[in-house]
Amino acid sequence: MDVQDEQIDPSEVSADDTEAGLSAPPALTVAFARGVNPGKWARIWSERRPEDPLALVRVDLDEQRDTILSGRADVALARLPIDREGLNAIELFAELPVVVAAKGSALLDQDTVVMTDLVDEQLIMAPLVLGWDERASELGFPPAAAPLATDPESAIELAASEVGIVVVPQSVARLHHRKDVDYRPIDDLPSVPVSLVWRQGRDDEAIEEFIGIVRGRTANSSRRAAPAEAPAAPVEQRQGKRRKPAKGASSPGTAAGTSRGAQLAARKAKQEALARERRNKRKGR
Template sequence: MSDGEFRLAYVPGVTPAKWVNVWTERMPSVPITLIAVPAAEVVGLLRDGGADAAFARLPFDRDGLSVIPLYVETTVVVAPKDHAVTAADEVAIADLADELLFHPLDDTIEWTALPGLPAFTRPATTADAVELVAAGTGLLVVPQSLARLHDRKDLTYRPVQDAPQSQVALAWPKDATTDLVEDFIGIVRGRTANSSRGRTPAAPAEKPAQRKPQKPAQRRSVPAARKRKGPRPR
């Protein structure tokens, strides 16, 4: 009998497979539904009750949400394979100072100052920006997972060593912290099945009382005064 379902949303580039696999093994009676959602819509989806929890990239508006930061992503620059920035294994922001850089509207990197020179347009999405990079009209700085998601044969990427980094987090509505949400939090945190959701593991069965092993009897020595002297009588 099913206990309902668990609805898990995730933004582009995030791969929830390892946690979903654990859920499927641990909670076979509760199906998990995956919802792919654009980064700009994930918070609204949670607040509207369209998902029980979501993997999203910080920063986002946390109002009314509980958030557990998970891991930090490497920041890379996406460029055509024959571009000069690909000559090095990694680059610095200063190396991009004279480059046209796209800044899509769904960019999740929190910049204090945008690097490079502004491109001729702000694409609506990262996917649109990748298309423009492939056309040779500029470069794009994104989390590495998004560069992998939009991988193309004519493009490559290099780490930007001193760029800000985005962070993936698990989020859910504060007023909807259900038992299933707690179970999923336990999976993400790597808890065992017994410790998930803060449950107290069952006390181990009491072992039968064991007798202490008896010490072997010690031989009493004969006092010297009682030892016979001289030859035994015949």
């Protein structure tokens, strides 16, 4: 699915939402890939659990796995590629791969581009998208020159100076957007999934709660089982053992017998008797 349909907000999370402002140890620490905005989910958490602080930590691609395995974060909103050995993962949405170029570039004359449009362009940094190397090899692209930058913000600043192009997920292009650059989707590259990941064996209540928030469960719904209760006593135990009526006898409050047919027959007979009584009264007037 397109990130435009699923992304919450292209803006960055504010400093107030990060761990720097916490006065108590966080109940949960959430790492998030550059450009992914966890703000909505963090706000829902704070509304539901105001007594349990949540910390946010931004990480780049090469830090995502270690951040979880080292315990620096409990869960991560991670962008592929990531080695999933030892991790649980739930895919949330997918982002478009885009090329960022200086305003006025011929690449921006069309709504979308394909890889062959980029063959003669200078890559400022290694692309942060899936499938680039394989596709470039298929198309016979020359070997990439040494990167001029490793940080997307710096790379996009160089792109604004017409040094070259930057290939990143759409949310990263939005995060570091400038007036002197623009971006276009790359049609023949796969989308870039973003997943919620956490270490296998971690199934504590705080993680379950955050998973529920991200997956859209309401405050009144939960995957966790309700607390066990003592089994209810059988009806006869609670109310005393009832004596069975003798066969053919009337039960209290019912017509003779206990079958539904007998009750209906008695009701019909009573209605007919009342009707005859009313007719007799009218005749006697």
